[in-house]
Amino acid sequence: MATKQVRYEALVKALHADLYRYGYWLCHDKHIAEDLVQETFLRAWRALDSLKDEKAAKSWLITILRRENARRFERKRFDMSEYEEATIADVKATSSEQEIEHYWLREKIEKMPEEYREPLVLQVIGGFSGEEIAGILSLNKNTVMTRLFRARNQLKEAVDDEPKLRGLHNG
Amino acid sequence: MDDLKFRRSMLAEPNNRDDAINAAIKSDSAKQKFSQELDTLENKIAQAMHIPVPEDLANKLILRQTFASHQQQKRKTRVRLSMAASVALVMGLTVNFMMFSKTYKNLGDYAIAHVNYEASHFSNNDQPRVTLASLNEKMATFKGSFDSTFGSLIFADYCRFDGSNSLHLVFQGQSSPVNIFILPNDEDIKFITNFANDKLQGRSLNFNHSNIIVVGDKKEPIKQWQERVSNHITWSI
Numbered sequence: 001m002a003t004k005q006v007r008y009e010a011l012v013k014a015l016h017a018d019l020y021r022y023g024y025w026l027c028h029d030k031h032i033a034e035d036l037v038q039e040t041f042l043r044a045w046r047a048l049d050s051l052k053d054e055k056a057a058k059s060w061l062i063t064i065l066r067r068e069n070a071r072r073f074e075r076k077r078f079d080m081s082e083y084e085e086a087t088i089a090d091v092k093a094t095s096s097e098q099e100i101e102h103y104w105l106r107e108k109i110e111k112m113p114e115e116y117r118e119p120l121v122l123q124v125i126g127g128f129s130g131e132e133i134a135g136i137l138s139l140n141k142n143t144v145m146t147r148l149f150r151a152r153n154q155l156k157e158a159v160d161d162e163p164k165l166r167g168l169h170n171g
Numbered sequence: 172m173d174d175l176k177f178r179r180s181m182l183a184e185p186n187n188r189d190d191a192i193n194a195a196i197k198s199d200s201a202k203q204k205f206s207q208e209l210d211t212l213e214n215k216i217a218q219a220m221h222i223p224v225p226e227d228l229a230n231k232l233i234l235r236q237t238f239a240s241h242q243q244q245k246r247k248t249r250v251r252l253s254m255a256a257s258v259a260l261v262m263g264l265t266v267n268f269m270m271f272s273k274t275y276k277n278l279g280d281y282a283i284a285h286v287n288y289e290a291s292h293f294s295n296n297d298q299p300r301v302t303l304a305s306l307n308e309k310m311a312t313f314k315g316s317f318d319s320t321f322g323s324l325i326f327a328d329y330c331r332f333d334g335s336n337s338l339h340l341v342f343q344g345q346s347s348p349v350n351i352f353i354l355p356n357d358e359d360i361k362f363i364t365n366f367a368n369d370k371l372q373g374r375s376l377n378f379n380h381s382n383i384i385v386v387g388d389k390k391e392p393i394k395q396w397q398e399r400v401s402n403h404i405t406w407s408i
Contacts, residue, residue: 012232017224024222034225041232042239105219123184124213124220130184149183156182156212 008045011057016041018125019061025121026069028110036072040065058126059136066136108158116151119144177202185213274333278354278375279366282384285332285339286350286371292326293341293348299323309338313353313381314407321399322349335360342396349387349396356380376401 016037023033023040043064044051051060109117122133130148134141172195180192188196196206225231275281301324307316309327325348326341340351354360362382366373373386374397383404385396 008236009233012229012236016229016232020224020228021220021222025220030225034228037228038232038235042236045236045240101215102219105215106222109216109219120216121220124217129187145179145183149179152182152185152209152212152216155216156209159212159215 004048008041008048011044011048011061012041015058015061018058019065021125022062022121023065023069025109025117025125026066027072032072036065036068039068043068059128059132062122062126062136104162105155105159108155112151112154116147116154119147120151123148174202178205181206181209185209275360277361277363277366278382278384279363279373281333281335281354281360282350282352282373282375282386283366283368283371285330285337285352286386288332289330289339295343295347297325297343297348299325299343301325301327306340310353313338313355315353315378315381315404316407317403318405319403321403322396344387344391346390347388349385349391349393351396351400352382352384352386354382354384356382378404378406380406 019040020033020037023036024030027033027036040061044061051057109120112120118137119133122128122136123130126133128136130144131141133139133148134144137144172191177192177195181188196202275284303317303320306320306324306327309329310316312329323343324340325343326339328339330337330339330352335354335357337355338353340353342349342351356377362375362377364375366375367389370388371386372389372391372393373384374393375382375384376397383397383400385393385400387393387396
């Protein structure tokens with residue numbers, strides 16, 4: 001019993017942050033993300049004995065979280081205007097320029113189509129390779145690579161265009 | 172390496188550069204610039220994606236799990252406890268049934284079995300050693316007493332045989348000891364007046380609260396013994 005507890009706590013400490021961020025990028029809501037992570041870890045606790053390979057823990061947890069997130073949509077389709085909500089939480093007034101830039105980029109990532117965003121999040125936050133992402137998302141590796149390329153390309157173009165746009169706004 | 176392939180590979184996996192890519196970066200300043208831009212972008216993306224995690228989230232997760240598994244544990248303990256209680260109850264009932272249910276269905280079977288079981292303890296040559304006083308003391312349990320001795324009483328004591336608490340008297344007989352049992356009336360054991368097997372014979376008498384059974388070998392005048400008993404006994408109720 002004690003060893004299971006120790007394993008669980010180690011798992012929580014090591015992976016809860018990544019999992020929370022991943023959850024956030026799935027649902028764009030801090031509270032839902034927190035709920036998702038809680039639900040995920042409770043399920044993980046129940047099935048902890050089935051986790052034989054500690055290295056696989058991260059993708060295992062992410063798979064649970066994805067399923068939890070999908071279940072959320074089965075129960076109820078949230079008609080959330082996600083992007084507006086993001087704008088409501090206004091951080092522009094009090095933040096440094098760098099934070100504004102992060103915020104701006106975050107919005108761009110949020111607006112990105114789900115199918116591009118998810119592999120990117122898995123790559124950047126999860127640190128997974130293209131092959132691992134393909135495994136988690138049940139996609140073919142080439143598809144994943146294409147999506148990663150498009151996702152990053154979109155962001156690069158947005159960043160490259162950014163000074164002009166911001167100049168217009170400020171002007 | 173052509174430019175498109177280079178860009179595709181860099182944009183798909185910026186941190187996974189193989190030798191060909193590294194060589195291409197070194198040999199081409201435009202590609203070097205692209206790579207640097209991409210590093211900056213990657214940095215920005217990583218920072219943008221690293222949204223702050225609630226500080227106490229890890230503790231919350233551990234706490235919730237602790238409560239959840241505690242509840243589960245309590246439920247398990249309760250189930251185990253009730254299972255243990257059921258098993259104990261069934262065992263208790265079984266033991267009770269085995270200990271106190273009667274193997275013998277009538278007085279004759281009972282008496283013969285009792286005699287056979289204890290036959291080796293008594294010999295017809297044993298000296299009489301039980302006084303009337305100590306006999307009556309034991310008889311008090313059955314609310315009866317004898318006014319005088321009859322025959323030579325070798326042994327008198329309580330016997331618990333097959334769940335019935337009886338008083339067992341052993342007298343010297345003609346060739347083998349004569350056994351007299353005083354038993355409380357018991358609904359589970361059927362009263363029969365005469366009984367016998369190949370060696371032993373016996374007779375029973377029913378009084379208000381007790382049965383008196385006389386058992387001896389075939390040569391023994393059992394009826395006479397029975398009369399002696401009923402002549403000398405008085406019941407206090």
